[in-house]
Amino acid sequence: MGEIESLIKRADRYLVTAEILIREADFESSVSRSYYAMFFSAQAVLLSKGLSFSSHKMTISAFGEHFIKTGIFSNEMGKDFHKAFDRRQISDYHHDFIIDKSEAEKFLKCGREFVSKIKNFLNT
Numbered sequence: 359m360g361e362i363e364s365l366i367k368r369a370d371r372y373l374v375t376a377e378i379l380i381r382e383a384d385f386e387s388s389v390s391r392s393y394y395a396m397f398f399s400a401q402a403v404l405l406s407k408g409l410s411f412s413s414h415k416m417t418i419s420a421f422g423e424h425f426i427k428t429g430i431f432s433n434e435m436g437k438d439f440h441k442a443f444d445r446r447q448i449s450d451y452h453h454d455f456i457i458d459k460s461e462a463e464k465f466l467k468c469g470r471e472f473v474s475k476i477k478n479f480l481n482t
Contacts (some may be wrong), residue, residue: 365402369395369473385462386449390467393446399476438468
């Protein structure tokens with residue numbers, strides 16, 4: 359299996375995990391897994407152009423530059439990716455920040471749509 363396919367499989371697994379975490383009422387962890395599903399699928403689509411980055415911020419920026427600004431994917435997808443990153447940062451590093459079920463479900467939905475669009479683009 360190639361690296362792109364491996365990243366997409368990981369994204370799919372993380373979406374399943376995010377759903378399980380919602381059922382277990384671990385909403386902060388669910389948002390984190392939804393974000394990582396988006397992150398790994400963004401890495402996969404960037405890799406399809408021969409691009410690879412070592413940091414989250416560089417990956418998000420490159421995704422915006424190569425896929426949002428060029429019109430391949432919608433501005434909304436870029437915004438969702440940024441929001442998920444921000445929420446993941448806050449929920450992972452601020453113990454007093456609480457995410458509720460509806461917000462976790464919203465990010466899971468965004469994550470599913472994000473990964474699905476990238477998979478369609480990559481034809482996987």
